[in-house]
Amino acid sequence: MSTGDRQPCPVCGEQIAAAARKCRFCGEVFDAPEIEQEAEGDSTGGVIPYKNVPALIGYYLGVFSIIPCFPIGLAALLLGILGLRKVKAQPEVRGTVHAWIGILVGGFFGLVWLAGTVLAILGALA
Ligand SMILES: [Zn+2]
Structure with missing residues (x-):
């Protein structure tokens, strides 16, 4: 592993690959990165200024x-x-x-x- 992109596990705090979907220390499985819903892109976003x-x-x-x-x-x-x-x-x-x-x-x-x-x-x- 030479990616260098590391971040602490939110559960156990151990340094894990930033792109990891599962912590290799505590076994916590992370959800796939949420794709931010662009509210502006929906059909009402441009019409109703909610x-x-x-x-x-x-x-x-x-x-x-x-x-x-x-x-x-x-x-x-x-x-x-x-x-x-x-x-x-x-x-x-x-x-x-x-x-x-x-x-x-x-x-x-x-x-x-x-x-x-x-x-x-x-x-x-x-
Ligand atoms: Zn962990």
Whole structure:
């Protein structure tokens, strides 16, 4: 053995070949090296920014802000802004489009329903 690549056995601490699948001292069998699953490569990785939770929730709240209930839209606006800040800090989380949908749709309907609510209250008071 002249490979030189050695590492301590995680079980007994003896120096064994780094590529060994079984420790020759204690007999511990190691699993084959895990192949890291590239989350980015799956079918949803590029579409749903599941690592950017504020952007994702903001997007769904933006969609639901069509319901005449202004806090939903305003929450979408807020979460969209948080989502954008998250993308700026960690570009790998993605979600820019989702965040903007939350901001624009949620902001729009949030203000529409807020105005509608205010007008309804004013109308009721008049
Ligand atoms: Zn060992």
